Amino acid sequence: MYDALIKYLNSYTTTPLSEAEIELIESVFQSKKFRKRQYFLQEGDVCKYTAFIVKGAMRQYTIDDRGDEHIVRLSIENWWATDRESLMKQTPSIYFIDAWEDTEALLLTKAAYMDLIEHVPSLSEWVKNLDLNFAIASQRRLNAAISLSAEKRYQDLENTYPEFLQRFPQHTIASYLGINRESLSRILSRSVKK
Numbered sequence: 001m002y003d004a005l006i007k008y009l010n011s012y013t014t015t016p017l018s019e020a021e022i023e024l025i026e027s028v029f030q031s032k033k034f035r036k037r038q039y040f041l042q043e044g045d046v047c048k049y050t051a052f053i054v055k056g057a058m059r060q061y062t063i064d065d066r067g068d069e070h071i072v073r074l075s076i077e078n079w080w081a082t083d084r085e086s087l088m089k090q091t092p093s094i095y096f097i098d099a100w101e102d103t104e105a106l107l108l109t110k111a112a113y114m115d116l117i118e119h120v121p122s123l124s125e126w127v128k129n130l131d132l133n134f135a136i137a138s139q140r141r142l143n144a145a146i147s148l149s150a151e152k153r154y155q156d157l158e159n160t161y162p163e164f165l166q167r168f169p170q171h172t173i174a175s176y177l178g179i180n181r182e183s184l185s186r187i188l189s190r191s192v193k194k
Helices: 002-011 019-028 084-089 110-119 122-147 150-160 162-167 170-177 181-193
Strands: 030-034 039-041 049-055 058-063 069-075 096-099 103-109
Touching (some): 002 019, 049 084, 069 170, 150 162, 162 170, 170 181
């Protein structure tokens, strides 16, 4: 289970992790299995962990007053699932995060995260890369939401994360794109005709 994490971390650093660093990393992560639909985080709770997904898929979302879900993030293998604001500021979350599939994850507390950054120098490089990638993805998603048509947002998702279309059902994809199921069905039927 830890092999996937170590491979992932090494892919973001110029200096491979030493055996001692790998032992330290493995000692602070906790393995956890989530059943499909099991919560990792519920609205109002303080996020205690960040989760590295080894196998499976998760979704992060809010629920409005009408009971509609608004998905803000989908996560699959080698991705992280967390509410960064709640975790770092230790404030109640506005999000739900649950397993969309049976999921195996490695959990890390905020304290352990900070300790790793302090004691494993090459992980500072990983954090910088992770933050940069997160900022770029967030900026692209925001730009798409305010300036692209629903069809262009779908095409962008199809080009950027085609695996999402295989792993998540249409209603989840529609919510992630900020459209209703009917609009997604129209987009899909038009793309089939092309």
